[in-house]
Amino acid sequence: MTLTAPAAAPSPVRGRGVAIGAAGLAVLLGALDTYVVVSVLEDIMRSVDIPINRIQLATPIITWYLLGYIAAMPLLGRLSDRFGRRLVLQASLALFIVGSVLTALAHTVPEVLVGRVVQGVASGALLPVTLALAADLWSARRRAAVLGWVGAAQELGSVLGPVVGVGVVTLVHNHFSSVPRDDAWRVVFWINVPLALIAMLLLQFTVPKRAVTKQKVDVVGGLLLAVALGLSVIGLYNPEPDGTDVLPPNGAWLLLGAAVAFVLFAVWERFARTKLIDTEGMRVRPFLAACAASVCAGAALMVTLVDVEIYARAVLERDGVAAVLTLVRFLLALPVGAILGGFLATRIGDRVVSVAGLLVAAGGYVLISMWPTDVLSAHYLGFLPALDTSLAIAGLGLGLVIGPLSSAALRAVRLSQAGIASALLVVARMSGMLIGVAALTTFGFYRLTTILDTMPAIAPQGDITKTIVAMARRTQEAYALMFGEVFLVTAGICLVGAVFALFVAGRRDESEQSPTDAEETLVPSR
Incomplete structure (x- = not known):
């Protein structure tokens, strides 16, 4: 053609x-x-x-x-x-x-x-x-x-x-x-x-x-990978975490099936003439670094979406819509960070902005981990609301990395592989979300039980109302301590992501095609 x-x-x-x-x-x-x-x-x-x-x-x-x-x-x-x-x-x-x-x-x-x-x-x-x-x-x-x-x-x-x-x-x-x-x-x-x-x-x-190319598509490999990813999703998503089981019922068997499917996919890719993921022309290390950083960013994102709402209910005593609205500060900062991160990356490079974004997010989570039980009345510098500010910093940091990590991953592959590369990057982020929330939710509930066991017991008082209030206060403090640890771990995950981001494709790493090549692979819309 x-x-x-x-x-x-x-x-x-x-x-x-x-x-x-x-x-x-x-x-x-x-x-x-x-x-x-x-x-x-x-x-x-x-x-x-x-x-x-x-x-x-x-x-x-x-x-x-x-x-x-x-x-x-x-x-x-x-x-x-x-x-x-x-x-x-x-x-x-x-x-x-x-x-x-x-x-x-x-x-x-x-x-x-x-x-x-x-x-x-x-x-x-x-x-x-x-x-x-x-x-x-x-x-x-x-x-x-x-x-x-x-x-x-x-x-x-x-x-x-x-x-x-x-x-x-x-x-x-x-x-x-x-x-x-x-x-x-x-x-x-x-x-x-x-x-x-x-x-x-x-x-x-x-x-x-x-223009339609003559390259073939590895349908068998795609289906094997789909089975592996599908079993992983069902095996990792636990709708009722209780602090004792990381996985849902039958989760271990589902993940075993996923592992078998991944092995079959790897074997198929090793010997198939047409590969779903063709590493020819791909700079593997920078691409994997971008995916690994995306896993960390995804884990931090999902932990925030789940745990901040629970925190609002358990510690701030907010119900329903009010608990969900606590996340608005974080959610609004994400798209703002995404736009800003893309703008900065075109000027100072994908690697710099990716590392900086994850460091900013880590700083935000450190602040969140130090929330007191009366965080609604706490302020930074005397006038910045602690809850709003720390959530906005974390969201801004995670938003900053969206464009640069995508750009870095695409720098590492040929334009003819951009579709599969983008898909793998998004899969990495989603996998991080599932793994992160499964692991940290279980860790959190385990720590909650441990914290409650080590706290002094509430002695019965003559006034039953005072006893109930004291017990509620004790539970509230335990939740605050537990979430402090969870978000401190989340900060650590962001730091690990920043280390991975050091190895993504930098500004000097250009794709195999020049700016005009993109025009030559396309024909006008009819």
Whole structure:
């Protein structure tokens, strides 16, 4: 197939800002869907007859989505290397529509699970393929800023997702009486249909068409890796951590199955002619360093999302929405950090910003680990609220590394491998989230039990009310001490990530192609 030279037709780079903006909207849509279910989970439970006091029965709605999201990501990323970013993005959005319709029509738990798995598979392709699209359209020196904006769109979904869910359900309750109250949550998923169609249309007219290459795709390797990742997700996600078991029931067997699948994948990749992950032309050490740093950043992120809310309930005595809103400071700082980190990385380098971001995050977690039980009245420098400031610092630090780590990983591979490389980087981050929260939640509950056992017992007092208050205060202090240790460990994880970041591809490490090469691998959209 003859490629269209830049001189013969309008350069696709002219409209690349619009193209990445359209793809970024698709990323935001997928991110919203990831987090929106949190705010409508109880409504879904009522519709599929799950008792509200048996919330553990609803956890597969989340875990199966994660399964689809992570498992199919590497294969879909590789398919985008073969068939082009636009085609895979549009196919993923079409599949996303199918999953949304299945979820909206579901009346039983299995039906909801099927819909969520399909949505997860579709959403899993949107972020890595958009990152790869940025690599296609921008040179290695300039793409970090763009990757920061894409990362900001992803993180913005974590802020807006729950808000959108609550907002849509409230709007339906108040203004659409014809919709049964228990079915209002379905509108959240029906809305995905027109939004995804709009995104597909925008992609058609903005994202340049890539010339289809003759390289083959290792479907067998992709499926083996999908099985391994899927079993890992189910084996690591424990919906009811109690401080004694790190893994859920049967988790050890599932992880054993995952290990077998990983071994089979490695053997297949060793002897297969067509490989899913082709290391030819890849600078392996810098790429693995970027993935390792992403694992650490992901672990810190997920621990924060889970434990700050629990802290708000147990120590600050906040309930429901108030506990969730405690995270807003952290969540808002993430996209701000992502944009700032990308901007800085284009000027001083990916490695410098990645290391600095993780060090800033570590400092934030050290401050969080020192929260007193009356943190709401504590201030830094006399006027900075301690809780808000420390959460914002941690979020800003983790946000700073999003663009630079993505850019560094893409520097280490050829453009023809950008899809699979981006997918592996996102998988690394998600794996860190699962491993981090599983390990540190178990550690935290274990330490809580130990701390309570070593604290002086509360002697019975004549006034039963005073005894109850004293016991509650004792438990509150134990939780504060426990979370202090958990967040101190989280700071250590960020420091380890900073060490890994020292070995990522630096500013002088250029990709195999020049800035104009990206234009020569694309033809204008038709």
